[in-house]
Amino acid sequence: MKRGEKMPDYRIIDVHNHIYPEKIVAKATDAIGDFYDIDMQHLGTGNELVEAGKKAGIEKFVVCSAATTPAQVQIINNFIASECEKHPEFIGFGTLHPGFEDCDAEIRRMKEMGLTGVKLHPDFQKFYIDDPEALPMFKAIRDNGMWLIVHLGDDRFEYSQPERMARVLDEVPGLKLIGAHFGGYRRWESALDVYKPGTLYFDISSSMHFMTKELIFKFFDRYGIESFFWGTDFPMWDHKEELELFFSLGLSEKQNRMILYENFAKAYGL
Secondary structure, eight states: OOTTSOOOOOOOEEEEEEOOOTTTHHHHHHHHHHHHTOOOSSOOOHHHHHHHHHHTTOOEEEEEOOOSSGGGHHHHHHHHHHHHHHOTTEEEEEEOOTTOSOHHHHHHHHHHTTOOEEEEOHHHHTOOTTOGGGHHHHHHHHHTTOEEEEOOOOTTOSTTOHHHHHHHHHHSTTOEEEETTTTSTTOHHHHHHHSOTTSOEEEOTTTTTTSOHHHHHHHHHHHOGGGEEOOOOBTSSOHHHHHHHHHTTOOOHHHHHIIIIIHHHHHHTO
16 A cells, blocks of 8 residues: 555554553653654553544554553553543553562452453563563463463563563463564564464564564464454554555455454454
8 A cells, every 4th residue: 555545444453552641641651752762653642542543443442551560550450441431442451560469369350340451561560571470470361361462572671582472371371462563572583483373462563664574474474364463552653654554565455354353353252
């Protein structure tokens, strides 16, 4: 698809969006931009997410935020649940932290509030994914049937290496895992080799700007087109621009529909 052309008529779910309370949204959004040295396209409020996404025809949004300390876990989960009450388009993923005292009890509370998944960002939260102290958290997520989306990969840090996530998948089989950013932001060569096909899903957010088309298609070939979900990493990127970038891959209409909507809808049970 060329820039400026009318968007095709597809059903679309954005599986990766960060939102923050009004009183801290500017600070939080700026902090992410500084962390990645990227100019943010939006402010990360729920209202702005809906407004921006609707302009691009987005039907549903997975929303999340990550707790950088154990003390933030319940505050963030309460916020995400409240935003989902305001916006029926939202699918709420809460957060946990390896240092939180009782992850199993908090997951039960999250489920009572209607949250269906957990978001972790080891680089922000500063824990190694495969630390033995984190394994009970992963087991609690699995045993309670929750989805899990994890930021994976960064060539500046060692917390979220794809190899570490692969070890967790061996230790905790059955996790309903979405490996963000093709499973390894800026560590894509490792992510291409280290996972066992069929053991996780991937979102494609915050990646296509930096990957070659050849590398992207290697991922599709190895893990299967059915394993990939579309996402923007809002507020980092703009929905319309990300869709144009996605359509520039030249996938078939069937493949587009799978990644934009059908894969997640089938796996999640929409």
